[in-house]
Amino acid sequence: xxHTAELxxxxxxxxxxxxxxxxxxxxxxxxxxxxxxxxxHTVVGDNPRRLREALELxxxxxxxxxxxxxxxxxxxxxxxxxICETFGRRNVLHPDxxxxxxxxxxxxxxxxxxxxxAQAYLPENCTVFQNHNGTAPGCAFCEDGVHVLxxxxxxxxxxxxxxxxxxxxxxxxxxDVIRSHTLRIYGKGESDVExxxxxxxxxxxxxxxxxxxxxxxxxxxVTAKAGSDSEAEAMLRPAVDEVMAIVGEWVYGIDVxxxxxxxxxxxxxRGATLAVAExxxxxxxxxxxxxxxxxxxxxxxxVVSYTNGVKNQVLHxxxxxxxxxxxxxxxxxxxxxxxVRALTGSDYALSVTGVAGPDKDDRGNDVGLVYIALAAPNxxxxxxxxxxxxxxxxxxxxxxxxxxxxxxxNLQALS
Amino acid sequence: xxHTAELxxxxxxxxxxxxxxxxxxxxxxxxxxxxxxxxxHTVVGDNPRRLREALELxxxxxxxxxxxxxxxxxxxxxxxxxICETFGRRNVLHPDxxxxxxxxxxxxxxxxxxxxxAQAYLPENCTVFQNHNGTAPGCAFCEDGVHVLxxxxxxxxxxxxxxxxxxxxxxxxxxDVIRSHTLRIYGKGESDVExxxxxxxxxxxxxxxxxxxxxxxxxxxVTAKAGSDSEAEAMLRPAVDEVMAIVGEWVYGIDVxxxxxxxxxxxxxRGATLAVAExxxxxxxxxxxxxxxxxxxxxxxxVVSYTNGVKNQVLHxxxxxxxxxxxxxxxxxxxxxxxVRALTGSDYALSVTGVAGPDKDDRGNDVGLVYIALAAPNxxxxxxxxxxxxxxxxxxxxxxxxxxxxxxxNLQALS
Numbered sequence: 013x014x015h016t017a018e019l020x021x022x023x024x025x026x027x028x029x030x031x032x033x034x035x036x037x038x039x040x041x042x043x044x045x046x047x048x049x050x051x052x053h054t055v056v057g058d059n060p061r062r063l064r065e066a067l068e069l070x071x072x073x074x075x076x077x078x079x080x081x082x083x084x085x086x087x088x089x090x091x092x093x094x095i096c097e098t099f100g101r102r103n104v105l106h107p108d109x110x111x112x113x114x115x116x117x118x119x120x121x122x123x124x125x126x127x128x129x130a131q132a133y134l135p136e137n138c139t140v141f142q143n144h145n146g147t148a149p150g151c152a153f154c155e156d157g158v159h160v161l162x163x164x165x166x167x168x169x170x171x172x173x174x175x176x177x178x179x180x181x182x183x184x185x186x187x188d189v190i191r192s193h194t195l196r197i198y199g200k201g202e203s204d205v206e207x208x209x210x211x212x213x214x215x216x217x218x219x220x221x222x223x224x225x226x227x228x229x230x231x232x233x234v235t236a237k238a239g240s241d242s243e244a245e246a247m248l249r250p251a252v253d254e255v256m257a258i259v260g261e262w263v264y265g266i267d268v269x270x271x272x273x274x275x276x277x278x279x280x281x282r283g284a285t286l287a288v289a290e291x292x293x294x295x296x297x298x299x300x301x302x303x304x305x306x307x308x309x310x311x312x313x314x315v316v317s318y319t320n321g322v323k324n325q326v327l328h329x330x331x332x333x334x335x336x337x338x339x340x341x342x343x344x345x346x347x348x349x350x351x352v353r354a355l356t357g358s359d360y361a362l363s364v365t366g367v368a369g370p371d372k373d374d375r376g377n378d379v380g381l382v383y384i385a386l387a388a389p390n391x392x393x394x395x396x397x398x399x400x401x402x403x404x405x406x407x408x409x410x411x412x413x414x415x416x417x418x419x420x421x422n423l424q425a426l427s
Numbered sequence: 428x429x430h431t432a433e434l435x436x437x438x439x440x441x442x443x444x445x446x447x448x449x450x451x452x453x454x455x456x457x458x459x460x461x462x463x464x465x466x467x468h469t470v471v472g473d474n475p476r477r478l479r480e481a482l483e484l485x486x487x488x489x490x491x492x493x494x495x496x497x498x499x500x501x502x503x504x505x506x507x508x509x510i511c512e513t514f515g516r517r518n519v520l521h522p523d524x525x526x527x528x529x530x531x532x533x534x535x536x537x538x539x540x541x542x543x544x545a546q547a548y549l550p551e552n553c554t555v556f557q558n559h560n561g562t563a564p565g566c567a568f569c570e571d572g573v574h575v576l577x578x579x580x581x582x583x584x585x586x587x588x589x590x591x592x593x594x595x596x597x598x599x600x601x602x603d604v605i606r607s608h609t610l611r612i613y614g615k616g617e618s619d620v621e622x623x624x625x626x627x628x629x630x631x632x633x634x635x636x637x638x639x640x641x642x643x644x645x646x647x648x649v650t651a652k653a654g655s656d657s658e659a660e661a662m663l664r665p666a667v668d669e670v671m672a673i674v675g676e677w678v679y680g681i682d683v684x685x686x687x688x689x690x691x692x693x694x695x696x697r698g699a700t701l702a703v704a705e706x707x708x709x710x711x712x713x714x715x716x717x718x719x720x721x722x723x724x725x726x727x728x729x730v731v732s733y734t735n736g737v738k739n740q741v742l743h744x745x746x747x748x749x750x751x752x753x754x755x756x757x758x759x760x761x762x763x764x765x766x767v768r769a770l771t772g773s774d775y776a777l778s779v780t781g782v783a784g785p786d787k788d789d790r791g792n793d794v795g796l797v798y799i800a801l802a803a804p805n806x807x808x809x810x811x812x813x814x815x816x817x818x819x820x821x822x823x824x825x826x827x828x829x830x831x832x833x834x835x836x837n838l839q840a841l842s
Contacts, residue, residue, distance in 0.1 A: 025639045027465045029456025030646065034447055036470070041444025050442045051477065055451070055468035062466065069484075086621050086638070125622050145817070166640065168821055206501050207540050223501070224440040225581065231445065288710075288731070294717025295710035298731040302709025305785050305819060313737040315730055316703070316713040322728040322771055326741070356737055370720055402560070404720060406583055 014188050014237075015048045016074040020066050022082035022091050023165055024057035035080040035163070035170045042174060046182055047190040047237070048076060058082065060094045067098045071158045076182070081165030083148035085127040091162060092133060099155045101135040109140070109149055116147055141177030145169040152181050159185065191244035192235035193252050193266055198417050200262040202230045208258055219251040228410055229271075232259070264420055271416035272300045278423040279310035284359040286419070288314035289327055289352035291339060291365040292382065293408050293415075300412055312356045317348065327351035338375045340365050342394050345383035349394075353387045360422075361387040362415045366397075368404045382411045386418045393418070429603050430463045431489040435481055437497035437506050438580055439472035450495040450578070450585045457589060461597055462605040462652070463491060473497065475509045482513045486573045491597070496580030498563035500542040506577060507548060514570045516550040524555070524564055531562055556592030560584040567596050574600065606659035607650035608667050608681055613832050615677040617645045623673055634666040643825055644686075647674070679835055686831035687715045693838040694725035699774040701834070703729035704742055704767035706754060706780035707797065708823050708830075715827055727771045732763065742766035753790045755780050757809050760798035764809075768802045775837075776802040777830045781812075783819045797826045801833045808833070 019040070021033050036053045043050050051074055056062045063082075070077045082091030096103040109132040117124035134140060134151045141150035141161075146169040152161040161178050163170045197205060202225040206213065209232070213221050219236040234251050238244035256263060265274045279286055288297045298314045301307050317323040320334050329347040337343050345365050353361035366382025367373045379401050385394040395418065399410045420426075434455065436448050451468045458465050466489055471477045478497075485492045497506030511518040524547040532539035549555060549566045556565035556576075561584040567576040576593050578585045612620060617640040621628065624647070628636045634651040649666050653659035671678060680689045694701055703712045713729045716722050732738040735749050744762040752758050760780050768776035781797025782788045794816050800809040810833065814825045835841075 021468075024637070026452075027455055027468065028459050028648075029452045029454070029465075030639045030648070031641065032447060032449055032452040033468065037441075037444045037447040039444070040442055044443050050444075051472065052481075053436075053442065053448065053468070053470035057466065066467075085618050125618065127618065127622070168818060203500050203540065203542065207542070222439070224445045226446060233443075233445070290710075290713075292717075293714075294722070294726075295705075295713025295715075295729070295731070296717075298705075298710025299708075299714040300710075302707075302711075302731075302733065303820070307709070308733055311709075311733050313731040313733040313741070314710070315741070316710070316717075316728040318717065318723055318726050318728040326728070326730070326770060355741060403583060405718070 015076055015185055017043055017048050017050045017076040017078060018052040018054060018070040018074040019050060020063070020070060020077060020079045021053070021055045021165070022058065022063055022079060023055070024059075026055050026081075027057045034167050035165065038167065038171055039078060039080070039174065042179065043182070044190060044192075046179070047186050047188040048182065058090060060090050063090065063094045064098050067095065071156070075157060076159045076161070076185070078161045078163060078178075080163050080170055083131065083150065083162060083164045085125070085130055085147070089130070092135065095160060095162065096135050099135075099153075099160060101137075101153065101155070103133050104136045105133050106140065109134070113147060139181060141173050143169055143173055144176060145172045150177065152178065187239075188237055189239065189241055189244055190235060190237050191241060191248060192233050193248055195232040195234070195252070195255065195259070195263045196265050196268055196270075197230045197232065197259065197262045198264050198271060198413060200230065200259070201225075205230055205232065205259055209255065212254065212258070216251060219247050221251065221255060228406070228413055264417065269304070270300075271413055271420060273304045275416050275419050275423070276301065276304045276307050276310050278420065279360070280306075282423065284423075285310055285312050287312050287352045287356040287358035287361045289348040289361065289363040290314065290316050291318060291323070291348070292368040293364045293411050294318060296408050296412050297362060297364065297415060300416075312358050315352050315355070323348065327355065338373075338377070340367055340373055340375065340377045340381060340383065342383045342385075342396060345385040346387075346392055346394050349385035349387035350392055359389055360419060362419055363387075364411050364415055366407070366411060368407045369401070370404060380407050382407065382414075384411065384415045384418060386415070386422060388422050393422075430491055430600055432458055432463050432465045432491040432493060433467040433469060433485040433489040434465060435478070435485060435492060435494045436468070436470045436580070437473065437478055437494055438470070439474075441470050441496075442472045449582050450580065453582065453586055454493060454495070454589065457594065458597070459605060459607075461594070462601050462603040463597065473505060475505050478505065478509045479513050482510065486571070490572060491574045491576070491600070493576045493578060493593075495578050495585055498546065498565065498577060498579045500540070500545055500562070504545070507550065510575060510577065511550050514550075514568075514575060516552075516568065516570070518548050519551045520548050521555065524549070528562060554592075554596060556588050558584055558588055559591060560587045565592065567593065602654075603652055604654065604656055604659055605650060605652050606656060606663060607648050608663055610647040610649070610667070610670065610674070610678045611680050611683055611685075612645045612647065612674065612677045613679050613686060613828060615645065615674070616640075620645055620647065620674055624670065627669065627673070631666065634662050636666065636670060643821070643828055679832065684719070685715075686828055686835060688719045690831050690834050690838070691716065691719045691722050691725050693835065694775070695721075697838065699838075700725055700727050702727050702767045702771040702773035702776045704763040704776065704778040705729065705731050706733060706738070706763070707783040708779045708826050709733060711823050711827050712777060712779065712830060715831075727773050730767050730770070738763065742770065753788075753792070755782055755788055755790065755792045755796060755798065757798045757800075757811060760800040761802075761807055761809050764800035764802035765807055774804055775834060777834055778802075779826050779830055781822070781826060783822045784816070785819060795822050797822065797829075799826065799830045799833060801830070801837060803837050808837075
């Protein structure tokens with residue numbers, strides 16, 4: 013029987029909107045890979061009564077409860093005490109954790125304030141999870157057939173503790189294997205994709221096919237449940253082929269991270285390099301490319317030309333072109349791409365110039381008007397985009413997506 | 428009496444970790460401003476039974492339920508039907524919405540597929556919220572003293588619908604006013620800040636003081652509840668002064684967005700301009716500065732020099748310096764900052780060079796070693812930072828934060 017899980021985040025700062033519950037996303041993704049069905053996310057504040065009620069409810073409807081947050085040294089961190097009360101366990105000092113904790117502070121050259129010692133307390137007879145990124149350890153125990161895992165709230169602590177401790181604990185519980193492949197689509201919306209695939213989606217249950225909207229793109233996940241990896245994989249292959257035959261035209265990759273990582277991979281395969289010249293995206297293209305580990309093998313750098321002065325003096329966009337067409341124009345996009353390609357000696361160069369808003373530019377160009385150019389060994393192409401009056405962030409991300417998709421199609425010799 | 432709210436997000440894609448529940452954060456922040464206490468976030472999948480159970484529970488424990496998601500045209504979008512069943516209302520075609528919907532598709536030049544018509548159905552006798560960013564309208568109604576609001580899942584649709592419809596609906600319910608000021612702190616951790624303020628935090632209840640950890644920084648929120656804005660404000664002023672007297676040294680702003688927005692504001696006040704030269708941050712500084720609306724008045728642009736070639740040819744970092752000290756060194760950081768300042772003619776220039784990981788660089792420098800320089804009218808300063816073996820993203824964000832804080836302190840003539 014498949015295990016079911018509820019994630020309970022503890023933190024008034026989440027209910028106040030100060031921070032987002034990113035741990036829930038990370039854990040959900042990892043639990044899905046382990047074949048554990050996450051049925052609920054719950055968030056409560058730093059309030060022992062409501063946390064207790066949430067725990068009492070959770071133990072009736074799932075067999076794995078994972079809490080995040082509330083393990084720290086401050087006085088509103090109440091998760092451990094409340095869990096101990098709910099499940100009838102004592103919260104006790106773990107002497108080895110006290111030694112470790114004092115060592116961490118000594119190593120950092122900071123005095124250990126008294127409140128920090130609370131972090132060396134955990135329920136009796138639990139499996140301890142070390143915290144390699146912070147000072148609050150986590151733990152797990154099983155009571156009446158319900159597994160309770162406590163992880164810290166800060167995302168980098170939570171993620172590392174999951175990998176180094178909680179994951180193995182959970183693997184030991186699971187038998188079923190869930191495997192999936194994700195087809196990533198750019199340039200076609202969720203409802204269009206679903207219409208194209210409707211009959212397939214309804215027909216398939218294992219493997220199943222489900223479309224998901226992501227910001228500015230869409231994904232199709234093909235999922236199989238089986239007794240082993242190889243069995244699941246064998247079920248997935250024909251299902252993926254069937255879906256690809258219908259929507260393959262817009263699929264930019266299978267099981268890939270994003271458009272920029274596909275670009276970096278293709279560039280590396282071809283031994284080619286990329287540079288960027290950015291106006292309205294203001295560094296976003298460069299930032300997204302350099303988010304990809306190992307991007308340095310393909311990415312040489314770029315210029316953020318936020319003023320006409322920098323466009324002219326650094327990128328050598330002719331002043332006459334800027335005067336005649338304005339900075340937001342197709343000829344300037346082309347000159348920026350060709351300029352940064354010449355400046356850096358890269359094989360490929362992308363450029364973006366446009367109006368990200370919130371206001372029209374001084375020539376009266378609409379918010380959302382963006383020109384994108386790609387200078388490549390086989391010539392320069394450019395594109396006019398109208399992303400509409402959306403948020404600044406949305407327009408910038410869309411412009412970057414479109415630019416990366418142009419590069420990807422060129423590298424794959426597609427239209 | 429204060430209103431209490433539960434946010435229920437509907438979407439298997441959240442439980443699978445494909446997307447994060449960002450709507451909950453946005454709504455929580457906005458509801459706090461309206462004086463509505465958000466007590467729970469709940470996420471359920473596209474499962475009518477579990478959604479119904481969540482609704483039945485929510486109506487017993489809060490008086491405002493806001494759902495997000497499940498309003499779209501695809502067949503797993505079940506929120507409206509389930510809410511209608513739970514609260515005993517009919518889901519009916521709203522003819523005016525059908526007209527509007529057909530108009531939206533006509534304007535986009537796309538045929539309206541049959542499944543889209545489901546979006547013109549809403550509970551009878553509800554307040555309709557227009558969707559200015561998409562095709563799924565939302566709505567609100569009140570049943571047995573419980574207000575139920577339905578908003579769409581995609582974040583830009585949800586945010587705009589809140590502003591243009593739901594917010595006014597909620598304002599009409601509320602009497603209490605909650606006002607708060609947020610002190611943003613860089614360079615001092617949450618537990619240190621709490622220790623410094625402990626006695627004040629425990630003593631104060633209205634106004635209250637609470638510390639929150641954000642990624643790489645910390646915030647203090649001072650909050651007052653009162654019958655009017657001016658009354659709340661009068662309560663807040665002395666509380667903020669008291670806290671500032673203790674931790675003011677590390678406060679970079681009150682009610683400000685982030686470090687980069689403070690930098691942009693200070694630059695504009697002084698009529699000064701900024702350029703950046705980035706190696707390991709790869710465009711992140713430029714991206715964060717240009718995230719600030721109106722940054723173009725102060726930001727001229729920058730160079731992402733991901734290779735030594737670009738550092739030398741574009742930024743004119745002497746080749747001898749690169750050979751002798753390596754790209755990750757204090758002299759190179761200084762030369763990068765001074766180089767981009769000369770190239771662009773800006774008043775100030777920030778540079779970053781370091782090892783973001785995942786691996787050591789080819790000179791064996793540790794992951795997390797970063798040099799930052801600030802070239803200013805009164806000279807150039809630089810700094811060596813060791814951020815430790817953290818994630819690539821964490822090191823890059825920390826480097827950017829430290830750079831912006833150096834600029835802020837220089838602009839405010841602090842050390």
